[in-house]
Amino acid sequence: MLQAVESRESVGSTLRDDYLKAYRFMVLSRILDEKLASLYRGGKIHGGVFLGKGQEALSVALGLALQKGDVYAPLIRDGAGRLAFGEPIIDALRTYLGSALGPMRGRDGNVHRGRPREGYLAMISHLGAMISVVNGTLMAKRFKKITGVVGAAVIGEGGTSTGAFHEAVNQAAVEKLPLVLVIANNQYAYSTPSSRQFACSNLTNKAVGYGITAHHVDGTDLLACLNTLSAAVKQAREGGGPQMVVAKLLRLCGHGEHDDAHYIDPRLKNSPIGRDCIKVAEDYLLQQTWADEGAIQQIRQDAAQKIDDALTIVQREPTPDPFRENWCALASRHLSDSFEGPGNNVQ
Amino acid sequence: MSITYLEAIREAQAKALADDPRVFIYGQDVGAFGGAFKATKNLAQQFPGRVIDSPISEDAMVGAAIGAAIEGMRPIIEMQFADFSTPGFNQIINHAATLYWRTQTPCPITIRLPSGGTSGSGPFHSQSMEAIYAHYPGVIVMTPATVEDAYSMLLEAVAIDDPVIFCEHKYLYYHLKADKLPTEAMPVGKARIARAGRDLTIVAYSAMLHEALAVAEELATEGTEIEVVDLRTIKPLDTDTVMASVARTGRLLCVGEAWPWGGVTAEVIARVATEGFGLLDAPPQRLNAKDTPIPYHPNLWSTHRPTARSIATAARNLLRS
Incomplete structure (x- = not known):
């Protein structure tokens, strides 16, 4: 969690420093995404690759607003938030490339990674399911009389249609938990447009029904995201109950790298929500003279170097060995069922 | 108390x-x-x-x-x-x-x-x-x-x-x-011989254990000794205890209140058939609820699930085979 430590020390630093730090994570995430896409096209990755292009500003703003002791349940497009929360670059590469040394050791892959005992939850695929799990961590902290912590869960607009979403938001409201629920309305759930997903004028309307506070933010604007997410996290931390943050933006990639996203309406691409948040951030950095072209280029080069260094390590690491796998799903190994019939012993 | x-x-x-x-x-x-x-x-x-x-x-x-x-x-x-x-x-x-x-x-x-x-x-x-x-x-x-x-x-x-x-x-x-709460218990994952016998093994669990025990009692009056195995946990399933019982009796009847497709009775029979086929003197049998939703009316419900009566019939048939 070295990067998280660094982020904590930023408290009290200038807006310029916060913005630049966030921008660095965004660039790191984007270049990591591009590297993953290239590894995927090169046949080096088994299974899918899911990128966060267009969602980096929102994602990083949440990751930076969280502190050690908080709980974070990112979703599939939260590469930037994961890095900002403290996930080492190598964890992403190890999981995507199936290294036996990664946190998931080849047992799970791609975006399904985390370190739950460190407050970094490993998502399951079923949307909405992580929110109540975050609630449970917060209930446990309350039992243990740990105060001043928040739990954050991220979901897309598609995930708001699930029963699990409804149950969990209502549960957080009933229990008055310090939950920060970030909804990235990126206009498409795989190929389904938001018009086929919900009928309210704005997803923040849902917060009214649950009796919780809502915030709305332009997800393409890093400054707005930093301000809104830090305010929402602060409110939750200070006892304001669950906070819903709805960000409007556009997914600038396919659902996964297998998807060419031909269905995305070109009018959306050319609208303000179709802006690339990284380009918006760069323009702002230049406009504020917080960075010049050379500094931006240097940030990109540094990011690429870090990723290449990690990749060099991971590519030499062993992949999981089925003969060394213990094939036991239980922590209580002595309670494993035995399927030692002659038919099941055939390898 | x-x-x-x-x-x-x-x-x-x-x-x-x-x-x-x-x-x-x-x-x-x-x-x-x-x-x-x-x-x-x-x-x-x-x-x-x-x-x-x-x-x-x-x-x-x-x-x-x-x-x-x-x-x-x-x-x-x-x-x-x-x-x-x-x-x-x-x-x-x-x-x-x-x-x-x-x-x-x-x-x-x-x-x-x-x-x-x-x-x-x-x-x-x-x-x-x-x-x-x-x-x-x-x-x-x-x-x-x-x-x-x-x-x-x-x-x-x-x-x-x-x-x-x-x-x-x-x-x-x-x-x-x-009479009182226990102070010690068998290990988790171990089945229990709820009644010893030598002619037929009935494997049961949960409420069906008591139906099976009633059948064992009834058939004892006819000179048949039924061994009743209480699985206690169904996962893990204590195959060893079941197999040892079948080795003694040569006959197996599995009883479950759940529906027949797949399930605990099917699993027990699959294990005994694959690992202990030679122990069996007759084809293993099972008795489950009927393959319909569970009916409301007592007349239907008491026929839907296995009972001492239907288990006794199945046991007698198996003893004759």
Whole structure:
């Protein structure tokens, strides 16, 4: 969690420093995404690759607003938030490339990674399911009389249609938990447009029904995201109950790298929500003279170097060995069922 | 003094709460009201803040239990009826059951399922769901048939570092009594020879154990000695004890209150047939509920599920074969 430590020390630093730090994570995430896409096209990755292009500003703003002791349940497009929360670059590469040394050791892959005992939850695929799990961590902290912590869960607009979403938001409201629920309305759930997903004028309307506070933010604007997410996290931390943050933006990639996203309406691409948040951030950095072209280029080069260094390590690491796998799903190994019939012993 | 199966479940939870500050109970109406069946009677008063009413949200109930377990707690979830665990199914089998395998983070949660049929309960308050949970890796499934096991196995369920599906049978809640609570118990995962015999093995669990024991009693008057095996847990399934019994008797009848397709009786027979075919003097048989939803009316219900009468018929047929 070295990067998280660094982020904590930023408290009290200038807006310029916060913005630049966030921008660095965004660039790191984007270049990591591009590297993953290239590894995927090169046949080096088994299974899918899911990128966060267009969602980096929102994602990083949440990751930076969280502190050690908080709980974070990112979703599939939260590469930037994961890095900002403290996930080492190598964890992403190890999981995507199936290294036996990664946190998931080849047992799970791609975006399904985390370190739950460190407050970094490993998502399951079923949307909405992580929110109540975050609630449970917060209930446990309350039992243990740990105060001043928040739990954050991220979901897309598609995930708001699930029963699990409804149950969990209502549960957080009933229990008055310090939950920060970030909804990235990126206009498409795989190929389904938001018009086929919900009928309210704005997803923040849902917060009214649950009796919780809502915030709305332009997800393409890093400054707005930093301000809104830090305010929402602060409110939750200070006892304001669950906070819903709805960000409007556009997914600038396919659902996964297998998807060419031909269905995305070109009018959306050319609208303000179709802006690339990284380009918006760069323009702002230049406009504020917080960075010049050379500094931006240097940030990109540094990011690429870090990723290449990690990749060099991971590519030499062993992949999981089925003969060394213990094939036991239980922590209580002595309670494993035995399927030692002659038919099941055939390898 | 006598204690019922239901009281044993309450007492086990009281002891778990008293012994371990990590334990809490979460479920619908479990707080001041004491639960739909009173399995948590007075516990909210005895343990303030640790017996919590949930919204009617089975998915979120289990989700919260997983989160709490990740943080080191040992939650007990009460499903009001086993049938209502289906909205929480996803969290149980896709999340709780996969957590340790995926992340090396133990998930010590106990999910109590008031299971099985009682007269007049109908299709949605009578189900036996043990087999569907046992199908998934990463869970323990307990099916206690006695007051002693209801008590000791629930305490063990809370202590185990994995998700435990605790199938407590509603038919046994009030009628089954013991003199006192046990002070020691058989290990989890071990089946029990509930009655020794040499002519036929009946493998049963939960409420069906008592139907099987009644049959053994009845057939004993005809000179037949039936051995009855109480599985106690269906996952893990104690194949060794079953196989040893079949080695003694040569005949196997498996009885389950659940539906026939797949399930515990099919699993027991598959294991005996694949690993102990040579021990069998006759084709193994099984008896389950009929393959329809569970009927409401007592006339239909008492025929839908196996009973001492239908088990006795099956046993006699098997003894003749």
